[in-house]
Amino acid sequence: MTATPNRLTLLLAALTGLTALSIDMSLPAMPELQRVFNAGVAPVQLTLSLFLLGFAAGQLICGPLSDRFGRRPVLLVGLVVFSLAGIGCALSTSLPMLIAFRTLQGAAACVGPILTRAIVRDRFEGKDAASVMSQMTQVMIIAPLVAPTLGGFLLTSVGWPAIFTTLGISGALLFGLSWKYLPETMKQEADDTEPAPTLARSFLAVLSDRRSFAHVLTVVAAYAGMFAYISGSPFVMMKVFGVPESQFGLYFAATAVALLIGATANRSLLQRHSSESTLRLGARIQLAGVVAIVLAAIAGVGGLAAIIGPMMLYMAGQGLLMPNAMTAAMAPHGRMAGLASSVIGSLQTVGGAAAGYLVSTFFDGTTHSLVLTVAGFGGLASLFHALARKQAQVRCGEVAIANAR
Numbered sequence: 001m002t003a004t005p006n007r008l009t010l011l012l013a014a015l016t017g018l019t020a021l022s023i024d025m026s027l028p029a030m031p032e033l034q035r036v037f038n039a040g041v042a043p044v045q046l047t048l049s050l051f052l053l054g055f056a057a058g059q060l061i062c063g064p065l066s067d068r069f070g071r072r073p074v075l076l077v078g079l080v081v082f083s084l085a086g087i088g089c090a091l092s093t094s095l096p097m098l099i100a101f102r103t104l105q106g107a108a109a110c111v112g113p114i115l116t117r118a119i120v121r122d123r124f125e126g127k128d129a130a131s132v133m134s135q136m137t138q139v140m141i142i143a144p145l146v147a148p149t150l151g152g153f154l155l156t157s158v159g160w161p162a163i164f165t166t167l168g169i170s171g172a173l174l175f176g177l178s179w180k181y182l183p184e185t186m187k188q189e190a191d192d193t194e195p196a197p198t199l200a201r202s203f204l205a206v207l208s209d210r211r212s213f214a215h216v217l218t219v220v221a222a223y224a225g226m227f228a229y230i231s232g233s234p235f236v237m238m239k240v241f242g243v244p245e246s247q248f249g250l251y252f253a254a255t256a257v258a259l260l261i262g263a264t265a266n267r268s269l270l271q272r273h274s275s276e277s278t279l280r281l282g283a284r285i286q287l288a289g290v291v292a293i294v295l296a297a298i299a300g301v302g303g304l305a306a307i308i309g310p311m312m313l314y315m316a317g318q319g320l321l322m323p324n325a326m327t328a329a330m331a332p333h334g335r336m337a338g339l340a341s342s343v344i345g346s347l348q349t350v351g352g353a354a355a356g357y358l359v360s361t362f363f364d365g366t367t368h369s370l371v372l373t374v375a376g377f378g379g380l381a382s383l384f385h386a387l388a389r390k391q392a393q394v395r396c397g398e399v400a401i402a403n404a405r
Contacts, residue, residue, distance in 0.1 A: 011181055012119060013136040014174060015075070015112040017143035018082070019055070022109050022167055023048065024147035027234045027252070028245050029160040036160065037095040041235065044095070045360035047102045048231060049353050054106030056349035062111050063118070063342025071115045071122070071338070072184045078111030079175040086168025090161040105167070110345065117341045121330050122185040129330075130266070130275050133323035137263035145256045149249030156246055186338075214388035215329035216344050218381050222286065222321055224351035225377035229255065229311050231356035232370035235363055241304045251308065258312035262319020275324045276389075282320025283385040289313030290378035297371045307367060314378060321381070328388070351377070 026047065033044045058078075066074040085105035092098035120132050154162040237243040237251055262282065269278045289310045296306035329344055355373050362369040 007181060008183075009132060009135055011177055012116040013138075015178070016116045016136055018112040018170065018174060019109045020143040021147050021170060022051065022105065023230065024143065024252070025151035025154075025163050025167065027148055027230070028152040028248050029155050029163055030234045031238060031245070032155060032160055033095070033098075037098075039095055041363055042360050045231070045356065046099050047095075049356050049360075050099055050103045051106035051109075052227075052349050052353040052356065054103035055110045056346045056353065058107030058110035059114050059342045059346040059349065061107075061342075063114050063338040063340075063345075065338075066115055066118060066186070067338035070184050070186050071119055072178070072182055075111045075115050075178055075182065076175060078108045078115075079171050079178065081108035082111075083168045083171035083175065086164050086166075086171060089164035090168065092161075101164075108171075110349075114341045114345050115338070117326065117330065117345070118338045119185045121341070122187060125331070127270050127275050130278075130323045130327040131270050133326060134263045134266040134270070134319075137319060137323060138260060138267070145253050145260075147249075148252045152246050152249050209332050210391045212329050212332050214384055214391055215325045216347060217384040218283075218325045218388060219322065219329060219344065220348045220351040221377045221381035221384055222318060222325070223348045224355040225286075225290075225314065225374045225381060226318055227352035228355035228359050228370060228373035228377060229314070231352075232359035232363065232373070235360075236307065236367055236370050237304065240365065240367060243304070251304070254308050255311045255315045258315040259319045262316040263323070264319075265316075266320045266323055269320070275327060278320055279324035279328070279385070280389070282317045282322075282324070283382055284317070286314050286317030286321060286378060287382045289315075289317060290375050290382075293371055294375050297367060307370070311374070314374070321385075325385070325388075 030044055030048075033039070033047065034041065037044070062074050062078060082105055085101050085108055088101035089098055089105060092101060116136065117133075120129055120136075124132050150166070151163050154160075154166060233252060234248065237248055238245065243251055262285075266278055266282070269281070289312070292313060293307065293310035296302045296310065302309070326344070330340055355377055358373045359369045362372075
């Protein structure tokens with residue numbers, strides 16, 4: 001049975017949201033894991049950082065496999081592994097065991113965002129693709145809105161293993177829905193005698209298109225800035241500002257709502273403006289958030305509001321920037337959508353892991369590591385977007401000269 005277009009979008013959004021659910025639901029448990037396993041901030045942070053490294057490595061496998069065998073079978077196998085890894089996490093009796101299962105879970109979780117992007121690229125182009133990605137963001141934002149609160153509730157009422165059991169059950173439910181409703185979207189060309197593209201060829205294809213690669217770098221840097229906040233917020237909110245575990249999700253939800261507002265605005269703006277102009281607006285809003293959080297830190301004013309307020313600006317800009325930058329980065333690579341999505345997603349996730357590592361390693365009981373990491377990657381995102389615009393202007397000039405001849 002094939003889902004209707006709206007149901008398909010909801011399913012794709014849920015699959016994409018599985019990664020956010022896996023990350024955000026575990027955030028309230030980080031201080032508790034320190035206590036249970038008698039570990040420091042950095043070792044416990046590995047449950048998140050190595051989840052992301054597994055996520056990055058898995059992307060380099062699932063994308064090429066989906067180009068060869070189809071999106072549907074690779075997705076279903078990944079969901080099975082994800083569910084089993086979740087149960088393994090819940091049954092872990094040591095921190096190394098938990099880290100190992102989290103790494104495996106991360107490798108399997110990649111099938112959601114990687115294959116949904118490939119599916120969107122299979123079926124849509126240009127502004128339509130950006131609009132669908134925004135619609136997916138609108139739906140999947142439920143995960144970061146609900147996940148920390150749900151994680152906090154499970155932590156205080158049942159215990160930290162319940163968080164990972166819930167993730168395993170979620171993966172099993174999505175497996176059932178995908179089995180029943182998700183069609184195969186990869187287009188087969190009967191008379192295509194060319195060999196299947198390799199990962200190396202895909203990587204070179206992404207690198208060789210300068211404007212595409214500039215958009216890739218924009219996505220990577222913007223995501224890393226966002227993940228620096230996601231990774232560092234539990235320690236900053238709970239240890240620096242004394243936010244109770246049960247209330248962490250409420251504070252965290254403010255930035256998730258800002259991301260939802262940005263994604264909703266993006267769909268509306270795309271009806272009247274180009275994807276590039278909407279992307280440019282998002283980059284400017286995001287940069288405003290970076291400037292605001294740095295100025296507040298320098299002045300030493302605002303308390304927790306001086307972190308959440310600027311990050312709401314950053315996330316609102318992210319809701320405009322990410323769908324359009326991702327669409328622009330994927331546009332030249334239609335025939336190798338799975339491979340291209342893998343390369344882009346892997347670089348994006350490595351950037352997120354690096355941001356999480358920087359925040360945790362240099363955490364000194366203040367907001368400094370969070371602010372500096374967000375500002376650094378956010379500034380790079382603006383720089384790479386400016387580079388993409390310059391490449392676009394150069395290309396337009398080349399086309400104009402060619403037409404004149």
